[in-house]
Amino acid sequence: MKVLIIHIGPQLLSGQKIWTSIASQETSKLWRPFRQAIREKEGLSPTKFYSIGRYGNKMAEGDFTEDSQFEKCAAITEAISFCRSFFEEIRLEGGLYAVFSHHGSIAKFQVTLQEFMKNWLPKSNYRLDDRAHFETFDETYDPFSEDSVELVHIPIIEKVDA
16 A cells, blocks of 8 residues: 655635434435535536545544444535535645545445555554545546545544653
8 A cells, every 4th residue: 555644734625514424324415415516506617526524533542433423524626705605614624644545436445444544554653633534536536436546635643652
């Protein structure tokens, strides 16, 4: 697994949010209306999409389960002033991120994430940080296609030796 460590500045995005859990599988309730709203807005043609998860400290502490509630956001980088009437402002924290690619359908995403969490992260000089996790992808992304590619951004912080 090839992982890049990068610093990302704070970003102001436009999008929609829901509260959900992994067990409820409600991501489509967020993305279908969001994509539809984009298609209906004249002059709006984003090329980069953000899928953001705010898991809270449960993820960083290793206490996150399939039933844990978290905020899921669908967002784009379009101008806030243009999108204000139909989307809400979403702030993405800056900081240090581990970035890697996931190739394949969303059904296989968990395998890629587990490779990072169980193998790469414990061997690194980093631990999870309590900031938003997010994926970015382009307008051709299809979550059910084996040809899909997304960039995964995991918030990290350097380990402090005890």
